[in-house]
Amino acid sequence: MNEVFKGLLSRFVLVFFDDILVYSCNWKDHLYHLEIVLRILKQHQLYAKLSKCAFGVKEVEYLGHTLSGDGVAMDNSKLAAVKNWVQPKNIKQSRGFMGLTGYYRRFVKNYAMLAAPLIDLLKKDAFKWTEEDTLAFDKLKEAMISAPVLALPNFKEIFILETDASGTGIGSVLSQGLHPIAYFSKKLSLRMQK
Numbered sequence: 001m002n003e004v005f006k007g008l009l010s011r012f013v014l015v016f017f018d019d020i021l022v023y024s025c026n027w028k029d030h031l032y033h034l035e036i037v038l039r040i041l042k043q044h045q046l047y048a049k050l051s052k053c054a055f056g057v058k059e060v061e062y063l064g065h066t067l068s069g070d071g072v073a074m075d076n077s078k079l080a081a082v083k084n085w086v087q088p089k090n091i092k093q094s095r096g097f098m099g100l101t102g103y104y105r106r107f108v109k110n111y112a113m114l115a116a117p118l119i120d121l122l123k124k125d126a127f128k129w130t131e132e133d134t135l136a137f138d139k140l141k142e143a144m145i146s147a148p149v150l151a152l153p154n155f156k157e158i159f160i161l162e163t164d165a166s167g168t169g170i171g172s173v174l175s176q177g178l179h180p181i182a183y184f185s186k187k188l189s190l191r192m193q194k
Contacts, residue, residue: 004044005037013037014062020048021062030056064103071149071179074104082144087137091127094118101140105183107147112185113169114140119187151179167193 001015012033014021022037024030034055041048054060059068066073081100088094098118105111117136121127153159154176163172171185 004040004046008036008040016063019062021060021067023067027056071151073149074107074144074147078104079145082141085141087134088129091122094121094127097137098122101144104144104147105185107150107183108140108143109173109180109183110169110171110185111140111143111183112171112187114143116169116187148180151176151181153181 001018001020002009005013005015005020009015012022012024012029014023020037022030022033024033038048059066061067061075064075064078066075078100082097085097085100088097098115101108101111101115105115108114114136117133118140121129121133157176159181160175160177161172162175164170167188169185169187171183173183174181
């Protein structure tokens with residue numbers, strides 16, 4: 001599908017396997033973009049099932065995210081899952097929680113630092129829950145639940161990249177004005193800390 005839409009990707013089309021997202025700044029452009037996409041589908045003898053289509057909506061769920069004119073937010077059902085996640089009792093439950101939160105790490109400032117104690121629990125034979133882990137678990141849940149809606153980039157505006165580093169980790173935020181577009185953070189390995 002990427003090959004079919006290669007000239008349009010990131011201009012007004014996103015494709016993930018057989019999920020196609022057409023986005024536009026205004027209704028007139030959207031109708032034009034839809035016409036192009038439908039024409040290309042027809043040329044390649046590909047069909048869209050009408051019951052799986054949503055046309056002209058201002059908000060859409062896509063790959064675990066809610067996309068709207070306001071920006072990109074975490075899917076509400078995933079937020080509820082984080083909020084209701086009980087303290088892990090074993091490594092399997094910890095992996096599940098870290099997998100869920102890790103998928104949305106770009107929404108959370110300093111995710112790597114917040115998650116570091118919990119990630120350490122995932123090492124072989126390391127699962128021994130402590131008070132520090134409870135604190136990290138609660139802080140990470142709170143950070144996830146209160147994560148901002150990330151702004152959509154406007155390529156006509158100036159981007160601001162703020163970075164920070166310490167002896168144990170690095171972090172950054174990409175923004176435009178006061179609106180974050182994405183966060184990045186990474187805990188440095190022991191080798192990198194030297």
